[in-house]
Amino acid sequence: MRALRPADLAREHGLSTQAVRNYERDGFIPPAERTRSGYRVYTEVHAAALRVYLSLVPAYGHAAAGQIMNALHNDELDDVLVSIDRGHSQLLRDRDTLDTVRRAVGHLTAESPPASDHPADADTRTIGELAHRLSVTPATLRNWEGVGILAPGRDPGTGYRLFRASDVRDAELAHLLRRGGYPLDHISTVVHQIRTAGGTDTLSAALEDWQRKLTAQGLAMLGAASQLSHYLSALGDQAVSTRRCPGRRSGPRS
Known part of the structure; x- marks a missing residue:
């Protein structure tokens, strides 16, 4: 996959590179691979993860968005769906x-x-x-x-x-x-x-x-669902690629 820097992910959304690192630290995007000198190397999968997280925030709120991403990265798909169901239930209420x-x-x-x-x-x-x-x-x-x-x-x-x-x-x-x-x-x-x-x-x-506000939230949920579906497909493709060519990680740097 095409290698991306923290600045590449940050630029797409008008974020700081530190924010991207914080999202990685909190489990909202997967851990980055590292170069031999310890620099982070992101991929399109990380870019997709960041898009998903940022689309989930206006749809379900910061706390739920973080919970959903952590559950995704822990292979807890049922927990992801339960969080989404709760959000839709609250919107209906x-x-x-x-x-x-x-x-x-x-x-x-x-x-x-x-x-x-x-x-x-x-x-x-x-x-x-x-x-x-x-x-x-x-x-x-x-x-x-x-x-x-x-x-x-x-x-x-x-x-x-x-x-x-x-x-x-x-x-x-x-x-x-x-x-x-x-x-x-x-x-x-x-x-x-x-x-x-x-x-x-x-x-x-x-x-x-x-x-x-309710209409905007409902539309945000639709957009988040699309991003989430794309990300799940990207995770599946990554798993296949990893089995074919395992990656290596080095010590931390930036």
Whole structure:
């Protein structure tokens, strides 16, 4: 295969050569062969690995992208597929939550049913149940309550928090916007608009912005899948080539 230098890989993506070395150190690209004097020699396989990793980041996030590449290089293909499945599942959940919030917006100006239609013990969740539903900690929910995002009721007997259907909706919205990078004070304003049926300009803008982000993430997943498929083929070709002509490595240098 054509020999490549760290600078060759770095130049394609506007990276520093140190970043390329760091990616190799962290297992995101395979270990480089070395010249007799100890210099790194990369190949098209390494270039393909770097393309895969950088395409995975906008699709699944930095942590998941690193996990996927490490699993690939440890021949743990099932773990790779599980990580990808989790990413798609989360994207689908985000889309479902977005649809739920949009439906809620349609009822902002509707009158709330009488309080008697909502007995305290009907369709409520504990803080632990809601935390489990959102995959967050109870401390996170208490923090959201502290800034006004959530306003749960209390069990008259135990004093424990009780989250009604509207509280769950507010928590789902907060979780969605938090992953979109919105600060807590902004989320509090949006949730307050839902509760008070005030102006919805801020809410609508936030939802449209998040819709664009979900679309971009979905497209990034498609691009990453293409790069990953190409890389798997390159790894297979490399394995065949290695069996025919084993390589040698020398001591480290750069």
